[in-house]
Amino acid sequence: TIYDGILPDPTYDQVEKGLSILKKNKCEGILAVGGGSPIDASKAIAARATNDKSLEKMAGLFKIRKAPLPLFVVPTTAGTGSEVTIVSVVSDPDTHQKSPIVDPKLVPAMAALDGKLMLGLPPAVTAATGMDALTHAIESFISTNATDETRGYALAATKLIMENLETAVHDGKNFEARQNMAMASYYAGLAFTKAGVGYVHAIAHNFGALYSTPHGLANSIVL
16 A cells, blocks of 8 residues: 655645555555655554554654554665664644654664665755764764764764765765765664754754754755
8 A cells, every 4th residue: 555645845735645645545554755854754654553643642752652663774875874774754734833752663664775776866965964964973972962872973973974965966866976965864873762862953943943944954054
């Protein structure tokens, strides 16, 4: 069963429509293919499928009681790191407020990182998503919650981004650069899901909610 109704900065109603289709077809798991928006929305759908709780009541820290449906993800952008994070960000379509759902139960069961799937990504999207990953690395590195482990991941991500992002933007068919950026996004995700992000993301999320600014671009502006 295919649901392709997730748009950038996914909203509550998009999640609820996906949930309705999932229930109608008696789906037992979810495979999310795409960037951070489809993956984040799939996390929310998986959690809604097993918890009799609205998205509004799930927003915040550790509000998910039952384990979500099995979720497998295939990222097609290198930026959000959502494949390894405990966060799902969805928006209220009426207030335009972004409401992060934060719970370790949201981490997908498995992820496939394949740079070949990113070879056709446009330069602007490549740049914006890459800057999202860099912002994750920087903010997690300077976080007061940082540990030796998260700083190691943040440094590894930063090194890969500095060595590969420009190549990926200007030569989108370069598989090595794409694969390295996929790993950079993954490492940055591992760093910030434990250490957290900061004011750059706080302000960027408001840009996205109010003006539909692409998240990576908003991060770049604020950073």
